[in-house]
Amino acid sequence: MASSALMNHLAHPPRSYGAGALVLACLLGAGCSSVQSRQPPAPLPERTPIATPVVGSAVSVDLRPFGAIQTDGVTLPLLSPNGRFLAAQIGVAPDLATALARRGQRPVPASRIAIYRLDPRGLVRLGETDGGLVLGRSADDRGFLVESVRADGSRWIGRVDWNATEPDWIVQDGRVNAFGALGPGGLLVYSSRGLTDRTFDLTVRAGTESRVLAGDGSRSYLTPCFSADGTRVFAMLLRDGILELASADPSSTESLSQSLTRFFVTDRGSDELAQFMASAQGVRDGVDGPDWILYHRSLNSLARWNAADGLRPIPGNAMAMARVDSAREAVLVGGKVRLRSTGDAPEPGTVVVEQLGVPRAIGPVEDRPAFLMFAPEGSGVRVVIARILNG
Numbered sequence: 001m002a003s004s005a006l007m008n009h010l011a012h013p014p015r016s017y018g019a020g021a022l023v024l025a026c027l028l029g030a031g032c033s034s035v036q037s038r039q040p041p042a043p044l045p046e047r048t049p050i051a052t053p054v055v056g057s058a059v060s061v062d063l064r065p066f067g068a069i070q071t072d073g074v075t076l077p078l079l080s081p082n083g084r085f086l087a088a089q090i091g092v093a094p095d096l097a098t099a100l101a102r103r104g105q106r107p108v109p110a111s112r113i114a115i116y117r118l119d120p121r122g123l124v125r126l127g128e129t130d131g132g133l134v135l136g137r138s139a140d141d142r143g144f145l146v147e148s149v150r151a152d153g154s155r156w157i158g159r160v161d162w163n164a165t166e167p168d169w170i171v172q173d174g175r176v177n178a179f180g181a182l183g184p185g186g187l188l189v190y191s192s193r194g195l196t197d198r199t200f201d202l203t204v205r206a207g208t209e210s211r212v213l214a215g216d217g218s219r220s221y222l223t224p225c226f227s228a229d230g231t232r233v234f235a236m237l238l239r240d241g242i243l244e245l246a247s248a249d250p251s252s253t254e255s256l257s258q259s260l261t262r263f264f265v266t267d268r269g270s271d272e273l274a275q276f277m278a279s280a281q282g283v284r285d286g287v288d289g290p291d292w293i294l295y296h297r298s299l300n301s302l303a304r305w306n307a308a309d310g311l312r313p314i315p316g317n318a319m320a321m322a323r324v325d326s327a328r329e330a331v332l333v334g335g336k337v338r339l340r341s342t343g344d345a346p347e348p349g350t351v352v353v354e355q356l357g358v359p360r361a362i363g364p365v366e367d368r369p370a371f372l373m374f375a376p377e378g379s380g381v382r383v384v385i386a387r388i389l390n391g
Contacts (some may be wrong), residue, residue: 034237058166059339059350062368062387065121069116070380076358077116078139079284083362085162086383087144089135090128092141093262098134098149100271101191102179103198107132107149115162121290123383125265137223138181138283153195157188171205182224182282189233189250191221202235204250213248213256221246222271223278227290232306234292236274237262243269245292247307260306266297279321280320285360288323295319316340316348322359322371325387330359330371337373339388352386 071077072093077086092110097103109131117124129146136145136157143161150156155176158167171190172176178200180190186207191200202213202221215221224235230250237246239368243266249259266273278286280295280302287293291304293314302314302321314321320332329342331349338355340349357373362385364370369388374381 061352064385066118066383066385067384068377068380069123072111073379075135078135078144080139080141080162081284082141083372084118086116086133090114093381094134100275101155101176105149107151108134113146125319129160129165136180140182145182157190178222179224184230187230189224189226192225204233211250211253211256220276225283225287228287236278238269238271238274242267242268243274245305259367263305263311285322288301305365320358322361324371325369332358357384
């Protein structure tokens with residue numbers, strides 16, 4: 001994105017976010033350096049010929065559009081780790097207070113979740129939930145998380161299996177519980193506050209045991225997730241407008257507080273900015289080994305961070321990225337999706353799609369390296385799989 005347009009977006013964000021939103025309005029409305037029009041991009045073709053050589057490159061790519069799906073116009077679909085299922089928020093997007101779990105949040109009866117399976121022949125719609133659910137931030141191969149604002153002002157976190165439509169409520173304790181994320185071995189992390197509080201504690205659930213990093217009424221822990229092995233928990237820490245990245249050992253309540261490490265981001269922070277920074281990659285593609293990958297406002301790019309190695313910008317002003325294999329990654333740069341080598345100073349790479357698309361990792365498809373893209377189209381997204389046929 002052009003720096004001025006993106007900074008304007010960050011200063012005056014859209015007034016509607018989903019719990020796992022990338023803010024598609026940002027991609028379509030804020031503009032990119034190579035995109036002058038604010039009109040939505042032209043639809044992708046139904047199918048490109050197999051083994052299409054990219055102009056000026058030896059790379060051949062098979063693009064397979066799997067079909068377009070409706071969304072709420074704001075929230076990106078949530079993809080399972082194995083790339084076989086996805087969940088999309090449909091209907092009316094939650095308002096800002098609800099999406100950010102602020103005081104003043106309210107039930108969202110017009111918001112539902114549609115569930116799909118990625119079949120070799122295309123997308124198969126498996127069903128949809130009843131109204132009132134907000135799509136969560138995290139999924140595993142069994143199912144995905146949802147959240148629900150209750151009539152008394154509390155907020156529950158539930159899990160919906162991919163082959164079901166009814167949630168199993170896993171956090172329902174009369175508090176406001178939000179921004180849940182799954183971790184290895186059944187771990188769960190989420191933000192939690194009292195009904196009248198403004199700030200969130202951080203809670204780690206391991207089986208029946210809860211471990212809490214208290215905000216003490218002054219600090220708010222937002223958008224948490226785990227490192228890949230579950231030995232660290234990450235979160236945005238907001239206090240009096242100061243926004244920091246935080247990391248801690250989640251093995252006990254004592255270790256959470258004693259091991260807490262912070263990294264300064266800005267003194268003009270907000271819960272909106274925290275969510276925007278974390279949503280470019282989401283939980284699934286935002287965790288890579290010990291690193292947390294997020295959008296950094298001052299760098300105008302994605303960056304990697306962990307407490308031991310510090311902040312390392314991802315080159316090329318990438319807005320979204322997905323690992324293709326050990327040597328290559330797909331990135332959204334300058335309004336185009338590119339395939340490039342990984343490393344500290346990768347080359348610009350080869351343009352795979354000449355339009356906006358959010359890449360997501362899915363692993364090999366038919367024994368060839370591949371990645372998935374969510375390409376904005378109309379009021380939803382088109383799902384496209386790109387297979388790398390050579391190299």
